[in-house]
Structures are given as structure tokens and as C-alpha cells.
Amino acid sequence: MHEPSRREQSASAHEPSAPPAGRHWFITGANSGLGAAFVDAALAAGDRVTGAVRRPETMAAKSAAHPERLAVVPLEVTEADRCAAALREAEAVGGPIDVLVNNAGFGTVGAVEETGDEELRHVMEVMFHGPLRLTRLALPTMRRRRSGTIVQVSSMGGLLSFAGVGAYCAAKGALELASEALSDEVRPLGVRVLIVEPGAFRTAFNGAISSTTPLPDYEATVGPLRESLLGTENGQQPGDPRKAAEALLAVLRLPDPPLRLALGDDAFSAIRAKLGAVEADLAVTEHLGTGAAVNFG
Template sequence: MNAAPTPTPASAPAPDARRWLITGANSGFGAAFTRAALAAGDVVVAAVRRPETMAALAAGHPDRLTVVRLDVTDPEQCRQAVDTAERTHGPIDVLVNNAGFGTVGAVEETGEDELRYAMEVMFFGAMRLTRLVLPSMRRRRSGTIVQLTSMGGLLAFAGVGTYCAAKGALEQASEALAAETAPLGIRVLIVEPGAFRTEFNGALQTARSISDYDATVGAVRDALDAGHGKQPGDPDKAAAALLAALDLPNPPLRLALGDDAFGAIRGKLAAVAADLDATEHLGTGAAITF
């Protein structure tokens, strides 16, 4: 009789373990992705602003979880995070650009400094880290870049213009990136969640209020406040969907998450198609060309 195989210690990487770098890994989707990757036997470098918040999880996975301090708006910290990940565990297989925050406020209510900060965190920070991991991925002709945008990366409504602008910029740059890197064996996955039970609604950056926008932006602000903790989506199930998508033989460019995301995105695509149909006679053929 053959002896039973020796179980792999909980802290030891699986033989085929992937190496992840996840930003914003101590809360919300980032925390769920980190737990899922560890449960799969993978190795994670968790990049967070407050490393002490992950002390307990790190102690339970000493060989597979490394926590580094990272403010994605700091170019030197970004470089150090990538260097630490590659020096400690080897080349990064999966980069997850998850760090971000919610904003609410009308376009007029939002100050330029608030708009710039949102873009710095959710667009420039993500693109900075993406550029840092690409040289190693190109040399190996492998790797995956996961960009956490939102259903707001494809659509917008009153009060969330700043947030959607940052996510939309990341979405468009990532679509171009996917076309550039696919021949090099590097995959890009844009993740577009709807409403999930994360800290998002409870930690919104709120712009100053102008009463003329109470009926539109005010209603959105109130709905976000009231919905905190009651969102339908489960972050752990989102993480399971992400891991399943990464294992697909022909992975998609986009992964929407949540019934609300699918409905809203389909509605946006239908509205764009309707606009095209309604104005085709004005913008094509003899109406617009010689």
C-alpha cells in the first residue's frame, strides 16, 4: 500500500503557486482577493498604506504573504513595492490594481484638487504600477494585469462624475494595453463590479454641496449613505469569480460582477446603440462627407 501523501503546510506555497501583487489589500475587494489567492496556495505581496492592519493574516501565512507599505501616489514607494515583491518571491504573475476610493459630488461641486487626487490614485497610480511590472512580464512572455474599475468605468450618473472619470480613464488605457500586450503573452482583465458589501459607501470623499443639485446629486448621496452595508454583492464570491476567470482558456477582456452591473452596462450599451440609430442620418454618408 502506498503511503498517504504528506500534506503541504498551510504556510508553504503550492507547487504551481502564482505570485500576486495586490494594492489596497487590507479591505474590500483587495482583502477578498488576498484571502482567495492564499486559499488557492498562491503567494501574495499585499501593498497597503497601513501594514499593521494585516499583521494577523501575515502571521498565519509567513511564507506566502508579504506586506509592504504603499501609497500609490508615491512613485518611489511603487518602485520599492515591485522590487520587494520580485526580490522576495520572484517575478510577479498577477498584478491587481485595486487601490481606490469612492467620491460623490456634482461636477460643479468638485474642486480641481479633489478631481486631480482621484485621478492620481485610481488612474496614474494604477498605470504607474502597470508600467513597472511590464518589463519582467515581457521578458517572460507571461503575466496578468487585473484592473479594478467599476461598472462606473463604462457609465456614469449624477454625483459620481469624478469617480467614473478616473475609472473610465483606467478602463480605456487598459483596453489599449490589452491590444498591445496580447501578442507578448500578457493578459489584461478589467473587473467591473456593481454594489458589493465593501467599505466603499462608508468612506466616500464628499464634495461641497450646492443646493441646486439636491434633487439629483443629493438623492444619490442619500442613497449611497443608506445602502452602506446592505449592498447585494459578496466580495468573497467576487474573488472566486476572479480566480475562475483567470483560469479560463480564453479569458475575456472584461469581467462584470453583480446583477446591477450587468443590467446597468447592458442599459448603457443599448442607449449608445439607440443614439447611433437616431443620428446615423446626420453623421454618415452624404450628410457629412464629400
């Protein structure tokens, strides 16, 4: 029987090990709400997860329970250098990212006039610029491998808006439109994009809502929503985060997944109402807006 030489043994010792089984997820806002549910679902599926959070200590117990398959890195999505470092750290521990989930965010309520420049910039930085920054950082490796999925956690407010949530919906809507273009760009390269549009789920969302200083003239339009959002205790929302996570994994298993995944009865009804309203507007104005092309005959 052949005995390996010392040179063969040395070469074998330096050969890269086979990649671990399962996908590698990178999930922002992984310590609570939908993010935590996504982490649990991915681990239950046998995958590896890097949870990216502002306070890593909040995931210490879960990390200790899954030392081989769950890593935690500190991340503030508004810091470009930290975003790049967090992805490098994740890949060094768990290998290339297979599923990037841009989930971190917060709620904000207030009339457009009540929303100052600094507040608006912060909303856009966290829920638009941050996710796109991480997306751009993850794409080079995904393109080289011709594989990967980018999950943008938007909201039903990414497709519709109403009094009191203009800034929030503007950020989510911007993310959706950029992601729609991105999907067309990367699909031929083997990379998929999924936009998730949740309604109200039992998370800590309401406890993290930022509110503007009210102006009396908007009490009738914005006041009821402000009172409802700030007055509803976390854990009382209708949606179950575990079911949302199950739906996400089910869609990712589809051979030809859709671009959008709405989650929750409220999301479906609100989105359908918005689509109906757009169709109604088109029908009313079609005779005014069509036939305007210049006739060069």
C-alpha cells in the same frame, strides 16, 4: 558511489533555488473589501501574495497565519518612488509578479461643478495614474518572461456615469480605455489584461466616500445619490466579495479570457442599459452622422 567534492558542494550551495510553486500576486488595497477577498482566494488556491497597503499593521494577523505565502509591503499609490520600491521588495521575497491587481481606490460623490481642481486631481491620481504607474513598472519583467496578467479593478462606473459620480467615473473610465489599448499592445507578448467592473459589494467602500460641498441647485439630481451612498451602512450592499474573488480566479483559468468581467446583478443590468442607450443614440442620429465623407469622384 561518487562523493561530491568541496568545490561541487560550494557550487551547489550557490545555485539559485527552484522558484516556489504557484503564482505570485501583487494586490493593492489588500487589507479590506474586494482586495482582502482576492488575497484569501489566491492563498486558498495555493498561490503566493504580496499585499500592498497604506497601513501594513492592518494585515499583521493574516500575514502571521500565512508566513510562507503572504508578504505585506507599505504602499501609497500616489508616490512614484514608493511604487517602484514596493514592487522591488515584493519580487525580492516572492519572485516575479505573475498577477498584478490594481485594486486600491475610494468613492467620491458630488456634482461636476462642486468638484474642485485639487479633488479631481486626487481622484485621478489614485484611480488612474497610480494603477498605470504600477502597470508600467510591472510590465518589463512580464514582457521578458512573456507571461503575466494585469487586473484593473474598475467599476460598472467605468462604462457608464450619472449625476453625482462624474469624477469617480471619469477616473475609472480613463483607466478602462488605457487598459483596452494596453491589452492590444501586450497580448502578442504573452501578457493579459482583465478589467473588472463590480457593482455594489459588501465592503467598506461607503465608509470611505469623499463628498463635495453641496450646491442647492443640484439637490434634486445629486442629493438622492449622496443620501443613499452616505446613508447605507457598510455590509448592507448586495454583492458577496467571496463570490467576486471566485469569479476572478475562474476567469483567470480560462485559456482565452475576455477583456472585461462585470460583477453583480446591478452591474450587468446597468451596463446592458448603457449599451442599449448608446445603440439608441446611434439609431436616432445615423442619418445625420453618416454619409459625410468627401466624394472625390
